[in-house]
Amino acid sequence: MSRLFPAPLLSLSLFVLWLLLNLSVSAGNLLLAAVLGILAPLLMAPLRPQHAHVRRPRVIVKLIGRVGLDVILSNLEVARGVLRAGKRPPRSAFVHIPLALREPHGLATLSMITTVVPGTVWSELALDRSVLLLHVFDLEDEAAFIKHFKDTYERPLMEIFQ
Known part of the structure; x- marks a missing residue:
């Protein structure tokens, strides 16, 4: 599951943001929001930095x-x-x-x-x-x-x- 959603919070945020920006929950917008929410984090995963390890x-x-x-x-x-x-x-x-x-x-x-x-x-x-x-x-x-x-x-x- 983490392969499909490397950043689940980002995927969810993009999905919701797309719907909010378009002010519509039509089938087309739901499909575009889902595609954006899945593909954008997948394509950007190599650009994400390593996780920071906070010591103190x-x-x-x-x-x-x-x-x-x-x-x-x-x-x-x-x-x-x-x-x-x-x-x-x-x-x-x-x-x-x-x-x-x-x-x-x-x-x-x-x-x-x-x-x-x-x-x-x-x-x-x-x-x-x-x-x-x-x-x-x-x-x-x-x-x-x-x-x-x-x-x-x-x-x-x-x-x-x-």
Whole structure:
């Protein structure tokens, strides 16, 4: 049965979504919804990533709180940097951050975190996943920033995923 429905929840969701979008439960729409619900997950199964193995779920709660706080503080810092740009322009820079995190789900989560936190942009990841190139809006001390980034984001993600 799992061969026909590799993602049963996705199949059901696609079936229901098709019917809702068409606002009809005619025989033709039921057939199309069933075909979509069966074929789409089958065709997309090779694209699905491996299942993530979460090791320490409590660390997730702490990380979410920390990211939320960093979003607020970074918004204030970026706003302050923009407002004082005439007096002192921001010292933006690209920073190479060595990574110990290699797990794909952890790296994907790290990329989302850097996207959400204002003032940082994920620029490039080395092919061997050993170094992250990050653009920082206003950088005072590169070594302190790297230490903060690794302690605040990478270490908890390693606890969660590795």
